[in-house]
Amino acid sequence: MARQELARFLRGRRAGLRPHEAGLTTAGTVRRTPGLRREEVAELAHMSVDYYTRLEQARGPRPSARILDALAQALRLTPAERSHLFRLAGSTAPPGSDTVRRVRPHVARMLERLPETAALVTDAAYGVVAWNPLAQALFGGDLARGTTNLARRRFLGQGRMHPTSRTEEFGHIVVARLRRSADRYPHDPRLTALLGELHAGSEDFRQIWRTHPVHAPGHRTKTLDHPEAGTLRLNCDVLLVPEDDQEVVLVTADPGSPSVRALNALAARAA
Template identity: 80%
Template sequence: MARQELARFLRERRAGLRPRDVGLPDGVPRRTPGLRREELAELAHMSVDYYVRLEQARGPRPSARILDGLAGALRLSPAERDHLFRLAGAAAPPGAGPVRSVRPHVARMLERLPETAAIVTDAAYGLVAFNPLAQAVFGGDLGRGTTNLARRRFLGEGRMYGSSSAEEFGPIVVARLRRAADRYPHDPGLAAQLARLRAGSAEFRELWEDRPVHAPGHRTKTVDHPAVGRLHLNCDVLLVPEDDQEVVLITADPGTPSARALRHLAHVPQ
């Protein structure tokens, strides 16, 4: 039964791909939709005969290398990759490292939140996206593309407007970085960051040994803004599980001076 389910999944995914989806010319019209078996086998770095046997539920149990090749050739999302491994009766190994780019639909969501400041962080707390109001609220070097909230918190790297939540944020950062270290044990960028944090912050080392546990949720913070004064803000997290990223939505209670200040900042040209 498992072989048949794997075969059906492969056939359906192959039929849903167009040549231009994988960088191939569209060429002449095709009798059947999707990629040819020969094209997919080449993209997955395997023989055509082996791939045909997988689609016909006749092949041997594929190895992790074969499954990774298929996942890449079929342009599977991380969740779909995990599903492929489950169908093959194998445990999906973790991805190589944190996803450090934001999906277009997530970026577009940020643009549709005119009076909500929003940022997206990867699993290592690198800032991968933000909207104009977030830049206006937090200022500093937010827009330079190098901001990492973990290094800012423990090493003082970068500049942003002062916030009241630094003490509470420390255990949250360490809990998430511990999860990232478990998921991406071979990522050199993450390993280098953890080494810098350990070397540069006694507080980080102590928290790391404490093994804090924290789930994303609601927090409040106060930001001292040089233009509009003190802002009392709510921070709520939305997860992007397929990329192990978090979208943080920053708002103010309706009708408060902070809400009016956010509205003002949203309409100030950046």
Template identity: 85%
Template sequence: MSGTSSAKKAYLNYDYEPGTRRLTRSYVTDDVHGYMPQELKFTQDDAGNVTSIFDSTTLGGTGKADYQCFAYDGYRRMTEAWTPATANCATTGRTTANLAGAAPYWTSYHYNTAGQRDEQTEHTTAGDTKTTYTKTTYTYGTQTGQPHPLTKTETNGGTPRTYTYDKTGNTTGRPGTQATQTLTWNPEGKLATTTEPAAGSKPATATGYLYDADGELLIRRATTTDGDTVLYLGATEVRLTVKGGTKTLSGTRYYTANGQTIAVRTTSTATTGTKLNFLAADHHGTSSIALDATRAATGTDRRTPGLRREEVAELAHMSVDYCTRLEQARGPRPSARILDALARALRLTPAERSHLFRLAGSSAPPGTSAVRRVRPHVARMLERLPETGAIVTDAAYDVVAWNPLARALLGADLGGGTTNLARRRFLGQGRMYESSNAEEFGHIVVARLRRAADRYPHDPQLAALLAELHVGSEEFRQIWETRPVHAPGHRTKTLDHPEAGSLRLNCDVLLVPEDDQEVVLMTADPGSPAVRALRRLATQAT
């Protein structure tokens, strides 16, 4: 499953609902198996809540089909999650006797009047296990007046599990794997140590944390005789495990493409060579599948929707405790680097990424370069406007898509080497039919290029374009110095077309904000001579 032409390949495929663009199907195919290793089908209610995730694949009869159903209250909070035996989410089938699948479960959630979860019930054939969070904890917080921290959990009337905090809200005590775990924090508000005393036959444990100059976790070190020491180097983790007199060195590297983690490579001194697995998961992290790059063997991991806190922390290369503090709005404001890491870990869209930065009180840093690809649905929109000239321009005023009428209006060389409207306007490259409002258009072009230069300071193509315009056009240099500002909208222009004559056109701009692109629509007033001319040009163009 490498990239060579003769190698076996795996493919990630996605289907979307027309109009809403909601994911309806996510499936994996490859050149090895005679079946789909994974096929997830999604249904949503009108509010966009995922109500079911069905995976009927059985890995060639070696596994089980997996059907997951979800129910919500009026506040879009999940109240039920269960795995029925068949692809049917009817409430009558929500019974322990009807649970089935690769990893059967049924979990119920209850919330207090403040909207916080105060009860969780795991339904099993052996009985119900109930975990209760006291309402006082959620409503009033700690006895020192902290309103939000969780202070106690209790399962089926068993021994309470308690949590303590310092005055700044840092967790100082919490349940550990063998006893109460104690946490300390450094002056910058970052986790410094965790310790847990010995219990029974289990020895005491202790871990220290070291951060780099930017405050990112660099080393997690076991300070007792046995334990793990981990070095975090971007997408690579190097781990030293000490157990008794044995030391084992291992490494993990994650590979990403298009904002998704698509592969993981592991190696260890205890084994020979490295192991590479290709990964597939839907945008919810609901189900994942690993394909062994050598043997093409499959393995699956199924769970209820959403990443666990530990998984978010791992993907974002931060400590679990720091991730918890971010969730609870405790500690200092997260840096842009932390926010960007979270956006990558959660696979946020550009709009969602910008929203995350706004919520944190920061401005989202720009991308490295202007987006020069066109989304398929935008390109299809151009094709559906036969009597409207339509083009798509990127942040640098390159024409990245057009329909036949636009090419007839703006010149047959549209789409060749002169598709940049700034070069056409200031350097005379390519045909420029506009005979009115040329000065206004010049200011519009410069305003947009200035905005692009601020947003994409490291884009080499944009830098080359600006250098070319500064050298080749005195008019461009003069307008550039005036620092013009322009908001996209409506304008009217006249084209002196060699075949259709003088055409008075309306130009309206639609924005594609996630790609920083503009869709320019060129139309004529109803009943005007220009309308008839556009129809003739459209007929000739097709």
């Protein structure tokens, strides 16, 4: 635990946060400094003033994850600042309480710059939260409604799911990720509802769930039967957006292959 650095970080963020930014009213009060007072941070974080003061003076014990989360909320820290706070305290920042469905602007712009690559972003519950035109042409027009969930597609047959050579393997990948998400977000109502649907509606899902599969994102190849483009041999690569627990799925074909020509034709029509 880096006590001195943690103390400096807390003091700096407290001094830089204005009362109205923290939801405090200051009408009729005289303040010597523009930032928050220690007692205000302590109240917002639901801890004693003495405990918080000792943290700022590098005299406090190692704070728990609950205390650190409360401080991050009280000081309105960004996700990067929250992670830094945990590192200074000698801990690893756990994910937030709910799965993240927003897509960061730089991730969305990356999808736009990949016209010959089918690209989409999935959240921790396998909901599709962003995609580019080629991904829509490749995986189905219902992506445009923004309600597609790949786990529901795989196990419940909701939406267009073209058969692939790796459909069975994909089921294990889906269940492995959903198991991790269930541990990380036990109070997320959307995820809880999804798992209830899958358990109730798919014996295949229940059987795989019982095996506790473990899979890491990486490179895979698959053969996909597309109603317009025919049989495609595709490469699938996954990039992580760890701060939001999201995955960017990139689908390409080998240069010079019949599949890449078919993908390019789909891309031209999608454009």
